[in-house]
Amino acid sequence: MAPYLKDWRGRYEGVAxxxxxxxxxxxxxxxxAWARAHSVGIVPQGGNTGLAGGATPTSDSPDGPAxxxxxxxxxxxxxxxxxVAMTLEAEAGCIVEHAKQAAVEAGRFLPISFGAxxxxxxxxxxATNAGGINALRYGTARQLVLGLEAVLADGTVVRGxxxxxxxxxxxxxxxxxxxxxxxLGIVTAAVLRLAPLPAERELAFAAVASPxxxxxxxxxxxxxxxxxxxxxxxxxxxxxxIVVGHLGGRAPLASPASGGGPADWxxxxxxxxxxxxxxxxxxGALADAADAGVVLDAALPxxxxxxxxxxxxxESVGEAERRGxxxxxxxxxxxxxxxPAFIRDxxxxxxxxxxxxxxxxxxxxxxxxxxxxxxxPRNGTGAASVADEAVxxxxxxxxxxxxxxxxxxxxxxxxxxxxLLRLKAPEELALMRRLKRAxxxxxLLNPGKVISGEPPSGWSPPL
Amino acid sequence: MAPYLKDWRGRYEGVAxxxxxxxxxxxxxxxxAWARAHSVGIVPQGGNTGLAGGATPTSDSPDGPAxxxxxxxxxxxxxxxxxVAMTLEAEAGCIVEHAKQAAVEAGRFLPISFGAxxxxxxxxxxATNAGGINALRYGTARQLVLGLEAVLADGTVVRGxxxxxxxxxxxxxxxxxxxxxxxLGIVTAAVLRLAPLPAERELAFAAVASPxxxxxxxxxxxxxxxxxxxxxxxxxxxxxxIVVGHLGGRAPLASPASGGGPADWxxxxxxxxxxxxxxxxxxGALADAADAGVVLDAALPxxxxxxxxxxxxxESVGEAERRGxxxxxxxxxxxxxxxPAFIRDxxxxxxxxxxxxxxxxxxxxxxxxxxxxxxxPRNGTGAASVADEAVxxxxxxxxxxxxxxxxxxxxxxxxxxxxLLRLKAPEELALMRRLKRAxxxxxLLNPGKVISGEPPSGWSPPL
Numbered sequence: 001m002a003p004y005l006k007d008w009r010g011r012y013e014g015v016a017x018x019x020x021x022x023x024x025x026x027x028x029x030x031x032x033a034w035a036r037a038h039s040v041g042i043v044p045q046g047g048n049t050g051l052a053g054g055a056t057p058t059s060d061s062p063d064g065p066a067x068x069x070x071x072x073x074x075x076x077x078x079x080x081x082x083x084v085a086m087t088l089e090a091e092a093g094c095i096v097e098h099a100k101q102a103a104v105e106a107g108r109f110l111p112i113s114f115g116a117x118x119x120x121x122x123x124x125x126x127a128t129n130a131g132g133i134n135a136l137r138y139g140t141a142r143q144l145v146l147g148l149e150a151v152l153a154d155g156t157v158v159r160g161x162x163x164x165x166x167x168x169x170x171x172x173x174x175x176x177x178x179x180x181x182x183x184l185g186i187v188t189a190a191v192l193r194l195a196p197l198p199a200e201r202e203l204a205f206a207a208v209a210s211p212x213x214x215x216x217x218x219x220x221x222x223x224x225x226x227x228x229x230x231x232x233x234x235x236x237x238x239x240x241x242i243v244v245g246h247l248g249g250r251a252p253l254a255s256p257a258s259g260g261g262p263a264d265w266x267x268x269x270x271x272x273x274x275x276x277x278x279x280x281x282x283x284g285a286l287a288d289a290a291d292a293g294v295v296l297d298a299a300l301p302x303x304x305x306x307x308x309x310x311x312x313x314x315e316s317v318g319e320a321e322r323r324g325x326x327x328x329x330x331x332x333x334x335x336x337x338x339x340p341a342f343i344r345d346x347x348x349x350x351x352x353x354x355x356x357x358x359x360x361x362x363x364x365x366x367x368x369x370x371x372x373x374x375x376x377p378r379n380g381t382g383a384a385s386v387a388d389e390a391v392x393x394x395x396x397x398x399x400x401x402x403x404x405x406x407x408x409x410x411x412x413x414x415x416x417x418x419x420l421l422r423l424k425a426p427e428e429l430a431l432m433r434r435l436k437r438a439x440x441x442x443x444l445l446n447p448g449k450v451i452s453g454e455p456p457s458g459w460s461p462p463l
Numbered sequence: 464m465a466p467y468l469k470d471w472r473g474r475y476e477g478v479a480x481x482x483x484x485x486x487x488x489x490x491x492x493x494x495x496a497w498a499r500a501h502s503v504g505i506v507p508q509g510g511n512t513g514l515a516g517g518a519t520p521t522s523d524s525p526d527g528p529a530x531x532x533x534x535x536x537x538x539x540x541x542x543x544x545x546x547v548a549m550t551l552e553a554e555a556g557c558i559v560e561h562a563k564q565a566a567v568e569a570g571r572f573l574p575i576s577f578g579a580x581x582x583x584x585x586x587x588x589x590a591t592n593a594g595g596i597n598a599l600r601y602g603t604a605r606q607l608v609l610g611l612e613a614v615l616a617d618g619t620v621v622r623g624x625x626x627x628x629x630x631x632x633x634x635x636x637x638x639x640x641x642x643x644x645x646x647l648g649i650v651t652a653a654v655l656r657l658a659p660l661p662a663e664r665e666l667a668f669a670a671v672a673s674p675x676x677x678x679x680x681x682x683x684x685x686x687x688x689x690x691x692x693x694x695x696x697x698x699x700x701x702x703x704x705i706v707v708g709h710l711g712g713r714a715p716l717a718s719p720a721s722g723g724g725p726a727d728w729x730x731x732x733x734x735x736x737x738x739x740x741x742x743x744x745x746x747g748a749l750a751d752a753a754d755a756g757v758v759l760d761a762a763l764p765x766x767x768x769x770x771x772x773x774x775x776x777x778e779s780v781g782e783a784e785r786r787g788x789x790x791x792x793x794x795x796x797x798x799x800x801x802x803p804a805f806i807r808d809x810x811x812x813x814x815x816x817x818x819x820x821x822x823x824x825x826x827x828x829x830x831x832x833x834x835x836x837x838x839x840p841r842n843g844t845g846a847a848s849v850a851d852e853a854v855x856x857x858x859x860x861x862x863x864x865x866x867x868x869x870x871x872x873x874x875x876x877x878x879x880x881x882x883l884l885r886l887k888a889p890e891e892l893a894l895m896r897r898l899k900r901a902x903x904x905x906x907l908l909n910p911g912k913v914i915s916g917e918p919p920s921g922w923s924p925p926l
Contacts, residue, residue, distance in 0.1 A: 011878070012877060012878075035907060036905070036907060039905070039907070040907070041906075041907050041908070041909070041910040042907055042908055042909065043909050043910075043912075044908075044909060050873070050874065050876060051792070051794070051873040051874075051876075051878075052870065052873045052874045052875060052876025052877070052878040052879060053876040053877040053878045053912075054874050054875070054876030054877065054909070054912050054913070055876075056876075056877070058877055058910065058911040058912075064910045064911055065906070065907060065910055067910060083682060084678055084681060084682040084685070086685070107686065114872075115778060115781055128631065128872075128873070128874045129631050129635075129872070129874075130872060131629050131631075131827070131830065131832065131871060131872035132827075132872070133777075133827060135628070135629060135827060135830050135832075135872075136628075136827060136829035136830050139602075139606065140629060140872070142635070142638075143602065143606055152902060152903075153902060153903035153904075153905065153907055153908050165598070165599075166594050166598060166603060168591065168592050168594075168642055171639065171642070171643055171647070172592075172605070172638065172639075172641070172642055175605075175635065175638030175639065175641075176634065176635075176638065176639060176898065176902070178635070178638075179631055179634070179635055179874070180634055180913065181874050181875065181876060181909060181912055181913050182908060182909040182912065183899060183903065183908050183909045183912055183913045183914070184634070184898065184899065184902045184903060184908065185902065185903075185908065186908070195689075195690065196685055196686075196689025196690055197689070198689070198690075199689070200742075202742045202745045202763065203763065203764055203770050203773050203774070204745055204749060204761055204762065204763045204764075205761065205762050205773055205776075206749060206752070206758045206759075206760070206761040206762075207758065207759040207760040207761070208757065208758055208759060209759060210803065211802055211803035211806050211828075212803040213757050213758070214802075214803075214828055215547055215799070215800065215802060215803060215828070216752075216755075216757045217752050217757050217758060218547060218799075218828060218829060219546060219547040220748055220751065220752050220755075220757065221748050222547070222549070222659055223570065223659075224744055224747065224748040224751075225744055225745065225748065226658075226659025226660070226661070226662070226736070227658065227659055227661075227690065227736065228736075229829065231827075231829070232827070232828050232829035233777050233825070233826070233827060233828065234802075234824075234825060234826055234827075234828040234833070235776075235777065235780070235824075235825040236822070236823070236824040236825060238821065238822070238823055238824075239780055239823050239824060239825040240776065242780075242783045242784065242787050242823065243776055243779050243780055243783045244776070245783065245787070246779060246782065246783035246786060246787070247775065247776070247779055247783070249772070251776075252762055252772075252773065252776065253759075253760045253761070253762055254760070263759065263760070267828065268773060268774075268776075268777050269745070271744075271745055273689070273690065273691075273736070279663075279665045281687055281688055281734075282665045282667055282688065282732070282734055284687065285683055285684050285687035285688060286667060286669060288683065288687075289669070289679075289680050289683050292679075292683075294671065294676050294679045294680050294683065295669045295670065295671055295676070295680060296669075296670040296671060296672060296716075296726065297669070297670040297716045297717070297726070298667055298668065298669040298670070298716070299667065299668050299669075299715055299716055300665065300666065300667045301666055301667075307666055309712070309715075310666050310668055310715065310731060311666070311731075312710065313668075313698075313703065313706055313707070313710070313714075313715065313731075314596075314696050314698065314731050315578060316706050316709060316710055317698070317702055317705075317706055318578055319709065320705045320706045320708065320709035320710070321705065323709055324705050324708070324709070329514070331514070336678070336681075337678065339674055339677075339678060339697075340673065340674035340675040340677075340678060343674050358701065359699070359701070360699065360701055360702050360705065361697075361698075361699040361701075361702060362696070362697060362698040362699060362702040363696070363697055364594070364595075364596060364598060364599060364694075364695070364696060364697075365674075365677055365678070365681060365695050365696065365697040365730065366599035366681060366692065366694070366695035367594065367598050367599050369594065369598075370697070407515065408594060409577075409591075409592070409593060409594035409595070409598075409603070410513070410514040410515045410591070411513065411514070411515045411517050411591045411592075411642070411644050412515060412517070412644065413513060413514075413515025413516040413517030413518075413519075413644060414475060414515070414516040414517065414519070414521055415474070415475075415514075415515040415516045416515055431902075434901050434902065435639065435647065435898075435901060436646060436647065437901070438897050438898060438900070438901030439615060439616060439639070439647045439648065439894075439897065440615075440616035440646065440647060440648075441616075442499070442502070442616065443504075443528070444498060444499060444502070444503070444504050444505055444528060444616055445504070445505055445507075445616050445645060445646050445647065445648065445649070446504070446505065446506050446507060446517070446644060446645040446646045447504040447506075447521065447527045447528055447530060448521035448527055449506075449516075449517050449521075449644055449645065449646055450517070450643065450644050450646045451646070
């Protein structure tokens with residue numbers, strides 16, 4: 001048991017009744033059930049590379065409960081990489097480096113890089129909201145998490161592995177678990193956002209006289225290269241000295257200001273990009289797509305006026321719809337790769353309801369977010385041929401079959417409260433209610449919207 | 464009162480006792496106090512452009528409480544734009560378009576674009592986690608929120624306007640409020656992340672035969688242009704028909720497949736970037752910085768081996784430190800613009816403690832995240848000249864003065880629990896405890912880490 005009880009820095013050594021190594025989410029749940037029955041504390045652990053002792057049990061104390069270490073390292077699989085949706089699904093115990101390799105094999109990039117990535121796990125990375133050198137450009141682990149599965153202290157398994165890029169259907173409970181260091185729940189699996197693999201990458205060391213000058217250099221680089229900056233690392237002279245002392249060799253730059261000795265302050269800059277010469281590349285991509293039969297025709301605007309017109313055509317959809325026939329509005333999200341199949345199935349479901357229904361389909365394909373609106377024709381007396389609610393239920397049932405969201409961006413409000421209760425998993429509804437009760441026990445904030453804190457009927461916590 | 468009681472789509476009309484228009488966070492708090500004293504429900508409202516009736520009071524019902532509308536539109540200021548930190552601070556009632564203009568005036572980009580941005584407010588955008596056409600590249604509102612101030616149902620004002628890019632000191636409570644549609648708290652102000660203003664922007668309409676082909680085109684564009692894709696919008700033929708019917712003019716492309724009529728499916732692609740010809744631009748930026756006296760010297764690697772060496776120099780810091788003299792580790796974050804002043808003040812604080820203390824300073828300057836480690840020399844008998852705790856308190860006190868975080872990425876674990884309790888605002892500690900109690904009432908998950916659910920001593924809710 002020894003390696004599980006000591007932290008990587010050797011600062012802490014704890015006490016545990018046992019190390020439990022579950023091989024599945026169900027075994028994690030069973031472990032939580034056992035621990036709860038015996039009032040035993042649980043210390044979730046991934047690669048045990050944490051720098052604050054969060055994954056190490058505490059030493060015996062008269063106040064706290066006895067503890068077990070719950071190691072996720074047997075749950076180590078990369079389950080799926082989706083190239084076009086740019087997502088990767090992995091189990092909590094998957095080594096970060098392995099996930100990064102799987103992404104590269106698919107021509108994609110898992111944009112997080114930190115020292116311990118060869119031992120650290122996806123679950124630990126999420127539980128500690130890891131940062132590292134690429135956070136500047138891609139954000140911390142939080143920004144990469146599109147989906148989570150977790151076991152709560154009462155044995156509830158909450159599942160949100162749909163991999164949606166947009167989902168505004170209720171409280172985003174996964175945000176609570178990210179960065180909570182295993183104190184609010186145990187992450188068992190995740191879907192992560194990937195980025196394009198940068199085609200071009202350049203690096204430089206620069207010597208500057210002071211942190212102020214480093215900041216001035218950052219601002220210049222932002223202006224000159226903007227989004228392409230993927231790392232901007234500061235090192236003091238003494239930091240470089242101990243590194244060179246350890247590695248051997250010479251420091252990369254000598255500072256004139258310090259008489260040719262190591263520079264007072266150094267900056268390591270990485271820029272990386274997959275673009276450049278945009279118009280040409282866009283024309284090229286479209287021409288190639290036309291050759292491959294993917295595109296039928298394409299047009300680039302030839303003037304600022306035409307550019308405005310292009311955007312106006314997209315942006316006027318809402319206004320055009322409002323002035324035309326009334327439609328039943330939907331704001332759904334499915335996995336990016338499922339969009340074509342979703343459209344086909346939803347059109348089929350509507351055709352079964354009534355052949356007279358017509359759709360106005362548009363949306364943010366890159367996010368898997370469609371505005372799938374349905375025009376319901378009126379009969380001679382002006383009555384609708386199909387009830388709005390029946391149309392919405394038909395569309396949302398297809399969304400549910402795809403594991404999608406009934407609202408990607410517009411929200412629940414009062415419009416979708418019924419559909420949320422009908423379609424959201426009872427575990428998620430119960431968690432949402434618990435949060436609402438914890439923050440607004442008297443139900444005074446925006447009553448009747450989203451969800452109430454009332455205990456769910458017909459559902460009780462598993463333990 | 465009428466315009467406040469009806470939603471933008473004209474679908475809902477609610478009932479309210481009054482519309483309250485506070486001019487400050489304190490007036491929001493006072494309104495919540497009044498509502499709580501009278502058991503009256505509160506409906507927060509920004510630009511009232513929501514698409515799900517979330518900002519409109521419900522109609523009178525015998526079950527629910529009487530309601531007031533709390534309009535944030537008088538709190539409309541952009542408070543600050545920070546060019547190098549790339550952040551913008553605004554009040555909740557600030558119109559999104561105004562915030563975007565303020566960013567452009569500073570040569571920066573607030574990367575969210577949606578139809579209602581001319582009326583919608585920052586607070587509403589956050590409460591509904593707005594998406595829009597740039598979410599594909601920059602994420603939804605959630606990814607833009609670096610800081611929040613909010614009033615909870617019990618009158619607690621939680622403040623997190625530090626604008627930190629990284630902060631792992633405790634539960635990220637702001638994530639709970641984002642997208643909760645005013646049901647968990649009332650957002651009163653926010654700090655948003657800005658992006659570089661794209662220098663180059665290209666647009667195209669493409670006709671494709673099916674959603675599958677649109678997806679194939681997306682994948683080709685991802686491979687050819689990667690991160691540069693800033694919008695990828697799908698429109699069905701009938702959608703384009705109603706838009707052209709409404710706007711007049713002609714559709715941009717005719718589809719051969721449909722006999723020269725409007726295309727069956729259209730894709731509007733935007734690519735935008737601020738980079739291209741990276742090595743040349745990096746060299747140019749460094750040369751300009753040298754001319755301006757910002758940079759003393761710079762080097763780009765001439766080989767793959769040298770590139771590896773550059774990165775190794777940065778990545779070996781941890782290992783070099785471990786093999787050298789023991790240091791007291793810190794993992795702090797301050798606003799990017801405050802890094803130089805923080806380093807100066809922290810060095811001064813340490814010098815006051817003991818002139819023998821030496822620092823090893825390095826970190827992610829672009830994130831405002833420094834590893835500010837302190838080597839404590841031993842005296843003749845091997846005892847430390849200064850206690851570790853005194854060193855840490857001195858450093859963290861400076862962090863607190865700058866409104867920074869005592870852990871940007873490593874977390875609280877068991878290492879920083881005491882410092883969290885000493886330095887985190889009591890309002891935030893109370894909120895964290897409430898969340899911990901709500902999810903793990905028996906305190907079995909990772910006991911002794913981060914925070915316990917015990918009621919805070921010496922602090923009680925304001926109402």
